[in-house]
Amino acid sequence: MADLSVKIHDLLLKNPVMLASGTCGYAEEINEFYDVSQLGGIFLKGITPRNRDGNLYPRMAETPSGMLNAVGLQNKGIDYFIQNIYPRIKNYETPLIINVNGSTVEEYIEVTEKVNELDNIPAIELNISCPNVKEGGMAFGVSCPGAEAVTRAVRSAYNKTLIVKLSPNVTDVSEIAKAVEGQGADGVSLVNTFVGMAIDAETRKPLLSTVTGGLSGPAIKPIALRMVWQVAQAVKIPVIGMGGIMNAADAIEFLLAGASAVQVGTALFKDPFIPLNIVEGIDNYLLRHQMSSVSELIGGLQL
Amino acid sequence: MADLSVKIHDLLLKNPVMLASGTCGYAEEINEFYDVSQLGGIFLKGITPRNRDGNLYPRMAETPSGMLNAVGLQNKGIDYFIQNIYPRIKNYETPLIINVNGSTVEEYIEVTEKVNELDNIPAIELNISCPNVKEGGMAFGVSCPGAEAVTRAVRSAYNKTLIVKLSPNVTDVSEIAKAVEGQGADGVSLVNTFVGMAIDAETRKPLLSTVTGGLSGPAIKPIALRMVWQVAQAVKIPVIGMGGIMNAADAIEFLLAGASAVQVGTALFKDPFIPLNIVEGIDNYLLRHQMSSVSELIGGLQL
Amino acid sequence: MGKKSVADFIITENIPLNKDNYLIRLKSPESLPPIKPGQFVNIDIKNSSEIFLRRPFSVFETDYKNNSISIIVKVLGRGSKKLTEVKAGEVLSLVYPLGKHFTYPSPGDKVLAVGGGSGLAPMLFLARESGLPAENMDIIIGARSATDHIDASAYNKYGNIYFTTEDGTLGTRGLVTHHPLFGELANYDKIYACGPEGMMKAVAREAKKTGVFCEVSLENLMACGFGVCLCCIEPTVNGNLCVCTEGPVFNINDLKWQI
């Protein structure tokens, strides 16, 4: 077996395959299929300061090679998480990362400060790119000043690994990446979902209660891959790539484009074992190409 | 048969189904399959002032429910078109619209002035959104000042119907739409392709000679539909929608979202008859829903 | 929640039941875990460019000896259509077992089970598994017309089967709730329903009036089927709950239906 470990700032991952926030619950649901300690890391479902009911049903629509979701950050709030969920999952032997959300800078700080106290959470992912909430979320992530403001505030409240999750719904994602790097982010992850929409032609109604939602899955892979490639060239901090990864070849493409690790999201809905297949597939690839370490792949695109 | 005619400023279309620029050559190739006069209109392959060889091979890559292209506006220039192609196609009984391109504002004007002299070209589509050229193209279309500058200049050189084709690679497409409306555009068309990328994991090389290219096809439909909906609410001029339309239901969704007409692009590569099927499908739909005119569909989304 | 699997089942039979219902029997490669009425499987319908996500189907029968299960598929859209075209010998990937089952009736309970459309399968499964004598189990099956009904005579030994049709071509004319048994609801200890939302709400309305215990099985749209996406939620007195893990079976008192 080749050396699959990678480092994202202070985070040492046993392999570069992680689960994307909002697509793997709080890890327990995946652990019902297999031991999640085999994974590189797990980005838990987005958490806000207090309970959020999320958006009304219906929240999802299937699209060509993808899906739209309009979950809207349904969660029971950080306190509930700390008291009820954290104790059950904190001993999984893989990094658990909290996806931090808020409607205001203060709310982001509120969550961050509480997470900072949790020994078994080695990193946070600052979500400034959720397209499914009315306030906060993507509003911060689509402008440099907005992205800078949240990152700066959260950085001052957090001393472990800080990853900022970027929105693809922008003209120049590398500008935003540079902006958050400038405010002390230890890494960036991208992409979050694209704002999309679906209509039922027969009923003439939107398929989502919120009219628009976030597009994910293989449909977005070509755009996500391009953005990861652009950002990897623009910043010095590690990049975590995602968007439509379904198999080892997809994951390797993101690594070649410059990602140090990847997240698997929507693919889990098709088959929760896909991340394990990817780990195995990367290992086989390295063997076949006579490479001893996955780090040889990172940024290895031949131009 | 229901009344399928729609008006885009001065352009009266017999039906709202048109062919997208760059996907239907100069109409002759489609006319080898059927009489193109059955179509609502045809947006001819993008034209520049002088011959362009376009980008190196390979220029395309298949992606999940879509494709990337990196053609790079290969064409023989406006003069060649006027002398050699225009005489052969000018009597097709459907509006032929020229897709105008340039590397500088001056080049856009150069093409526009020549097209202005052509009696059988009732409109132009100003392409400020081509992602596959080094200069001009999308560079103008991703900022309001850029979009305004080209639109203003071309407007002053053109007195027939001026449609501006918008790029989806922006943070807020409705801002750009409003900007070109403010400079006298008679309509906007969207979306052009999304900048994407594909890599061959085995060879570790990009699949396109240009590394990045333009994503089209059903994969982008949810995002395109959302943008058309946003723009239709933001401007008063007619909107022409496109992006992944494969069948009548897709086309109807764009009309419901506020498009006055649609363009069919990549679908032609799968089956050049799709636009005719769509015309028939819209007619059937109107019958089934007891509507007498397609105009009842436009903007008819039920919220 | 028990252990869940993803497994490639082999189709052993695909039997048309009527013009748009099919019984599909599938054999597991591994030994079948316990599966109870109301639980479901999530199926990857391959070989179609139009289908991206899996589709959920209630388990209809289990056969632990042969490690096989069956489902009844009603053709509704592209996925269910494609699924009914599978042939014996082909392979389908299933995520299973998913969801919570119906509360089993207690010995001596008198039960009314109401099924319609694609909701028939779990009702018949429940009748068979309930452990009650046939006379304690009344089953009403509703449909639009006689030709929409399937032959359920094999289930006569588990309960008394009654039919309703909207056009009166078989059994009582009207909706399931127009059946005379709905005039004597207070006789029952437990009512179960699965089918179109309108039908379940009508049943729930009657059950609520008489205060009889009533569980329904919801068919909310699902993306994952195992509790991670939060797309399938249903508002309840305990907040928005996932139908795929906290359901699909709910007690009507927990739902926020306007009935």
Place this chain on the structure above:
Amino acid sequence: MGKKSVADFIITENIPLNKDNYLIRLKSPESLPPIKPGQFVNIDIKNSSEIFLRRPFSVFETDYKNNSISIIVKVLGRGSKKLTEVKAGEVLSLVYPLGKHFTYPSPGDKVLAVGGGSGLAPMLFLARESGLPAENMDIIIGARSATDHIDASAYNKYGNIYFTTEDGTLGTRGLVTHHPLFGELANYDKIYACGPEGMMKAVAREAKKTGVFCEVSLENLMACGFGVCLCCIEPTVNGNLCVCTEGPVFNINDLKWQI
């Protein structure tokens, strides 16, 4: 350019020729237009979520009496793999006829046709259609190994067939251009080649040396196949030309190959 169609052909036969080549015969619903060697069809390979665009295949045989054509498909990737799984009775949509054909040899011409891999079909089609006596037609078929060759003995009546294999297990050892006939190229009036790019370039190099007329059939990646997308271009002395409409057959003197 003549009239083009999109039509649903019915598969009548799918015959494995060796481990990764299949002969697929398809029947047109309409009367077959004239189709000549070098022309191709563009096939919609349905029922796969991984394949979006059509795939081009050269016509191998035409049968105007039965309105049927055949193609030889070599399994290369996901599309060709899926295509070789079709069964008689199934339907495939074809866009056809596409592209320009080879220049027919003149009566009395001495011809060398060189085919390899998926390029075999048009070479054998040409041999049959050339109208030349068999002694005027030499055909070299190249492959990696004996097991990669297909049985072409039915074509002995149209020409003299020679084999080369890289491992020497059938015919001459080495590449096609290592065949002794390449030592006497000046004897030929026309050379035709179709196959992997490296093979065609090697043939072109030899042809150029001796100045013999030589046409090759290119297999550039295509999106549309009928001249609208400009994705399949090949640089030529006349600029970037579409392989699908200005080709796939090109005279090597028009190409800008570095050979």
